[in-house]
Amino acid sequence: MKISTKGRYGLYFMNVLASEYGVKKRSVKSVATERGISDLYLEQIVACLKKADLVKSTRGAYGGYELNYPPDEITVLDVFQAVGENIIAIELDDKDTKNERFLWKRIRDASHDVLRHTTLHDLENQSDEFDDYMFYI
Known part of the structure; x- marks a missing residue:
């Protein structure tokens, strides 16, 4: 799975x-x-995030952007959907067998489930154990 710069x-x-x-x-x-x-x-x-009502802005000397909801109410999936991130775990092929499609569907569903259940609060409270790692399957 690749995440675009827009999503990142x-x-x-x-x-x-x-x-x-x-x-x-x-x-x-x-x-x-x-x-x-x-x-x-x-x-x-950020315009996409604002349009999706995830952030709000204030003008003036003390202005800027802030979250529209607490971090524990905003999921990674919310963010990715707001910016139009299209996450594809596996591209389907006409020649994929029924068994392969079953596996691709499970991978897609698992990825979607992680994104749907991981909040900004969860990300903020993670340890640094994964620093400097590349993840390959």
């Missing part, structure tokens, strides 16, 4: 807001600079 940056932005939930608001530019990405690209992603 959207999740990163939401994680930043979750880590500062109820404390402070953040500008797109500050988060983009912190991550080393284009603020214009991140602004497009």
Whole structure:
């Protein structure tokens, strides 16, 4: 499964807001600079998050973006769906057997279940045991 930069940056932005939930608001530019990405690209992603009602913005000197809901009420699937992330575990092929399709469906369903049941709060409270690892099957 591959996650696009749109999905990764959207999740990163939401994680930043979750880590500062109820404390402070953040500008797109500050988060983009912190991550080393284009603020214009991140602004497009944040517009999707706002349209999906996951974030809200305030103008002015103390303005910026903040989560519209507590971190334990926003799932990774919510974020990915908001930014149009299309997660495909396995591309089906006309020649796939019934047994193969059964396996691909189980992989898809398991991935979807993890995304649907993992919240921003869950991500915020994970240990650093996975730092610097690449995951291959």
